[in-house]
Amino acid sequence: MNFDLTEEQQMVVDSVARFVANDSPVERFRKLRDTERGWEPEVWRAMGEMGWLAAGFPEEQGGFGGCFVDMALVLEQLGRGLVPEPYLPSVVLAGGLLSRLGSEEQRERWLAPMLEGATSLALAYAERQSRYDLHDCRTTAVREGADFVLHGEKVWVLNGHAADLVLVTARTAGGPRDRGGIGLFAVEAPSAGLRRLPVHGMDGHHTALLKLEGVRVPREAVLGDPEGGLPHLEWAIDRGAAAACAEGQGEIQELFERTIAYLKEREQFGVPIGTFQALQHRAADMFAEVELCRSCMILAALRADSDDEELRMREISAAKAQLTRGGWFVQENAIQLHGGIGVTDEQDEGLFFKRLRVLQALFGDEAWHVDRFQRLPSFDAEIR
Amino acid sequence: MDMSVTPELAAFREEVRAWIEKAMPEDIAEKARNNAYFPHEDVMRWHRILFEKGWVAPHWPKEYGGTGWDIGRRAIFSEELVRAGAPALSPFGIGMVGPLLIEYGTEEQKQRFLPKILSGEEVWCQGYSEPNAGSDLASLKLRAVRDGDHYVLNGQKTWTTDAQYADWIFLLARTDDSGRKQEGITFLLADLRNTPGITVKPFLTTGGTDAFSETWFANARVPVSNRVGPEGGGWAMAKALLGHERTLIGGVAESAKWLRHVKFVAQRTAVGDRTLLDDEDFRRRIARLEMRLRALEMAQNRTLAAAQLGRAPGPESSILKLVGTEIYQEITELCMDAMGHDALGWFDSPPEALPPWEQWIASQFNYLRAATIYGGSNEIQRNIIAKHILRLPGA
Ligand SMILES: Cc1cc2nc3c(=O)[nH]c(=O)nc-3n(C[C@H](O)[C@H](O)[C@H](O)COP(=O)(O)OP(=O)(O)OC[C@H]3O[C@@H](n4cnc5c(N)ncnc54)[C@H](O)[C@@H]3O)c2cc1C
Numbered sequence: 001m002n003f004d005l006t007e008e009q010q011m012v013v014d015s016v017a018r019f020v021a022n023d024s025p026v027e028r029f030r031k032l033r034d035t036e037r038g039w040e041p042e043v044w045r046a047m048g049e050m051g052w053l054a055a056g057f058p059e060e061q062g063g064f065g066g067c068f069v070d071m072a073l074v075l076e077q078l079g080r081g082l083v084p085e086p087y088l089p090s091v092v093l094a095g096g097l098l099s100r101l102g103s104e105e106q107r108e109r110w111l112a113p114m115l116e117g118a119t120s121l122a123l124a125y126a127e128r129q130s131r132y133d134l135h136d137c138r139t140t141a142v143r144e145g146a147d148f149v150l151h152g153e154k155v156w157v158l159n160g161h162a163a164d165l166v167l168v169t170a171r172t173a174g175g176p177r178d179r180g181g182i183g184l185f186a187v188e189a190p191s192a193g194l195r196r197l198p199v200h201g202m203d204g205h206h207t208a209l210l211k212l213e214g215v216r217v218p219r220e221a222v223l224g225d226p227e228g229g230l231p232h233l234e235w236a237i238d239r240g241a242a243a244a245c246a247e248g249q250g251e252i253q254e255l256f257e258r259t260i261a262y263l264k265e266r267e268q269f270g271v272p273i274g275t276f277q278a279l280q281h282r283a284a285d286m287f288a289e290v291e292l293c294r295s296c297m298i299l300a301a302l303r304a305d306s307d308d309e310e311l312r313m314r315e316i317s318a319a320k321a322q323l324t325r326g327g328w329f330v331q332e333n334a335i336q337l338h339g340g341i342g343v344t345d346e347q348d349e350g351l352f353f354k355r356l357r358v359l360q361a362l363f364g365d366e367a368w369h370v371d372r373f374q375r376l377p378s379f380d381a382e383i384r
Numbered sequence: 385m386d387m388s389v390t391p392e393l394a395a396f397r398e399e400v401r402a403w404i405e406k407a408m409p410e411d412i413a414e415k416a417r418n419n420a421y422f423p424h425e426d427v428m429r430w431h432r433i434l435f436e437k438g439w440v441a442p443h444w445p446k447e448y449g450g451t452g453w454d455i456g457r458r459a460i461f462s463e464e465l466v467r468a469g470a471p472a473l474s475p476f477g478i479g480m481v482g483p484l485l486i487e488y489g490t491e492e493q494k495q496r497f498l499p500k501i502l503s504g505e506e507v508w509c510q511g512y513s514e515p516n517a518g519s520d521l522a523s524l525k526l527r528a529v530r531d532g533d534h535y536v537l538n539g540q541k542t543w544t545t546d547a548q549y550a551d552w553i554f555l556l557a558r559t560d561d562s563g564r565k566q567e568g569i570t571f572l573l574a575d576l577r578n579t580p581g582i583t584v585k586p587f588l589t590t591g592g593t594d595a596f597s598e599t600w601f602a603n604a605r606v607p608v609s610n611r612v613g614p615e616g617g618g619w620a621m622a623k624a625l626l627g628h629e630r631t632l633i634g635g636v637a638e639s640a641k642w643l644r645h646v647k648f649v650a651q652r653t654a655v656g657d658r659t660l661l662d663d664e665d666f667r668r669r670i671a672r673l674e675m676r677l678r679a680l681e682m683a684q685n686r687t688l689a690a691a692q693l694g695r696a697p698g699p700e701s702s703i704l705k706l707v708g709t710e711i712y713q714e715i716t717e718l719c720m721d722a723m724g725h726d727a728l729g730w731f732d733s734p735p736e737a738l739p740p741w742e743q744w745i746a747s748q749f750n751y752l753r754a755a756t757i758y759g760g761s762n763e764i765q766r767n768i769i770a771k772h773i774l775r776l777p778g779a
Binding site for chain 2: 126128129131132133136155156177197198199200201202203204208209267268269270273276278279332335336339340342343344345346350353354357358361362365366367371
């Protein structure tokens with residue numbers, strides 16, 4: 001076992017960290033959260049040029065031959081500056097699916113330009129009634145000649161407001177909660193019949209509600225088997241959860257370090273508040289959760305590429321549950337220990353808090369992951 | 385000990401319920417159904433409606449405009465307000481400075497201030513905290529120097545909730561710094577609107593609303609007749625008031641309101657072919673909180689009943705604040721979990737994409753992180769309780 005980064009990995013981490021410190025401190029996010037797009041195409045392109053978007057993709061697809069861990073390393077650093085560019089939805093979710101399922105032409109057309117930062121992507125899968133169940137899909141795709149025609153509504157589509165292409169899940173067969181019969185369709189935006197209603201997230205990121213009202217998708221825009229999309233979607237959303245843990249680690253680490261600094265700096269009763277034992281113990285407990293989060297985040301990132309589906313699900317669920325419970329302890333105490341200023345908008349801690357809370361709710365909340373964890377065969381295996 | 389429901393009490397409940405239903409304006413009722421945010425105008429509108437009915441300050445003595453209800457009726461009244469999701473009134477006038485004036489104010493002060501507190505004509509705020517005097521409130525520095533029949537005030541208050549709407553502020557000022565820091569603090573009432581030298585600068589909370597302000601004083605002159613109690617006697621009164629505040633600030637009623645809302649949300653949230661309210665894990669999470677909330681409600685009733693018999697609130701008031709705000713926050717967290725993605729939108733999204741019942745949840749969830757900070761942080765409450773039960777010095 002060895003948890004050291006390779007030389008190349010360390011270089012990427014350093015360069016993203018430098019970018020965050022010099023070019024994208026939290027100030028930049030603050031300015032962008034009130035703009036229509038919420039992020040900047042020029043910066044996205046620069047991220048492409050630096051190779052950060054392609055880090056985790058195979059060389060034959062225009063990538064650098066890296067693995068999920070490489071993406072996780074980038075994400076963690078981006079999290080430290082609350083960088084608003086759509087790395088998670090575009091690279092991890094939609095990019096991942098195009099890489100896994102796309103034909104050569106599809107990858108050429110949609111994946112390659114995104115990896116250069118010329119375009120951005122989104123994945124639309126959640127629906128009002130679906131909650132976290134990926135197989136609960138009521139959006140329909142009906143065959144008409146060589147085309148499919150899509151009807152339905154998708155909620156909380158990350159980067160859905162700005163993406164050049166949205167991958168949409170829709171049902172081609174079966175009942176509303178059947179595992180079979182779900183396909184993945186590439187919908188360019190704008191498209192006739194596609195309406196995108198912007199939704200501002202509590203974290204200052206922008207998302208969209210998509211209304212699909214007879215969107216026509218040609219055969220060339222179907223990803224893989226139009227009835228067999230679900231396992232791939234599950235794979236992508238698991239990686240989304242692992243990515244949330246990676247980005248979340250950046251925010252958790254920031255909150256922790258800022259709180260420690262504040263405990264040393266803020267004085268009440270004539271002494272730094274960090275001299276109060278009650279707060280020292282709180283800081284110690286926060287540190288424990290930071291380290292536990294980091295530990296299972298690493299495990300989840302390592303298993304995100306695994307072909308062993310059960311192993312992947314187990315470790316990612318464990319990490320996501322820890323992000324939601326252990327991470328929560330860190331974030332709630334970060335606010336608490338700042339006192340009154342912790343609940344002001346001008347203080348950055350609140351922004352990290354909100355982003356983390358959103359990441360906790362995406363790709364399965366704690367209850368969902370705990371439930372999945374205890375359903376996996378491995379939970380009951382080898383009891384004795 | 386007696387908690388029986390007499391026919392009179394049952395009839396009283398009916399009366400209150402019917403009245404609220406009739407009296408509450410439709411737009412407020414609609415917001416209540418959506419557990420939405422009530423801006424200041426709504427709160428004051430509801431205040432005036434209660435005032436006209438004579439029900440705005442049930443806990444005040446009858447001669448000053450209270451209702452003369454016993455604890456049982458007051459509890460019923462508060463339960464019915466919760467049931468209707470009514471806006472919580474601003475606590476500073478009715479809940480704080482009013483009772484303080486009734487106890488310590490001069491006759492002129494009572495006549496000058498109490499009627500307009502009741503009617504809502506004058507809105508109040510509380511100027512205790514300063515940038516460097518939060519938990520260590522007694523180290524406050526805002527200076528008040530006597531000049532003839534005025535005090536001249538210089539300094540700054542902060543986190544002053546509602547100062548941006550208020551007409552009056554009650555504040556703690558330092559009139560003497562030669563002795564212990566708890567001495568030399570004086571309790572003053574200042575006219576926020578008409579005193580030259582006072583400026584109010586609101587700022588945004590993490591809920592995206594402007595709940596509180598910085599309040600600056602530059603040679604602001606306050607008449608000596610606006611002093612409550614003796615010069616240098618402010619700390620004792622402030623402490624008594626804080627004890628009183630803590631019995632109310634635990635948010636039992638607000639928690640009960642949110643808990644109802646959580647069940648409503650859960651009932652409307654599909655999980656597969658059932659609803660979230662059918663999910664056993666989730667039901668048990670609600671049940672655990674509901675049971676704890678009932679315990680807290682009963683603890684509050686016991687404290688209130690003791691207060692009615694004239695016993696000053698002791699460290700139990702700190703328990704109400706401590707446990708109450710933690711339950712309150714847990715319930716908002718439960719609501720967020722119940723709503724999943726639907727809770728994550730911000731109120732400035734176009735309404736077409738965000739239905740009214742989704743608009744304000746995230747904002748309130750964020751703002752309410754303050755509940756364990758304001759009114760004396762929960763760490764400070766624990767210190768107070770520990771001092772009492774361990775009989776440490778300073779208790
Ligand atoms: C939303 C909101 C509304 C408010 N409204 C008003 C208002 O209307 N009027 C008003 O006067 N004030 C108001 N306050 C101020 C509030 O009372 C203070 O924020 C509170 O007393 C804490 O002070 P502080 O913010 O300076 O934090 P600090 O005192 O700096 O505390 C920072 C952290 O240190 C902890 N700490 C401090 N001392 C100790 C100790 N001895 N042992 C252990 N832990 C300790 C605290 O618990 C906290 O976690 C409001 C605050 C908020 C957040």
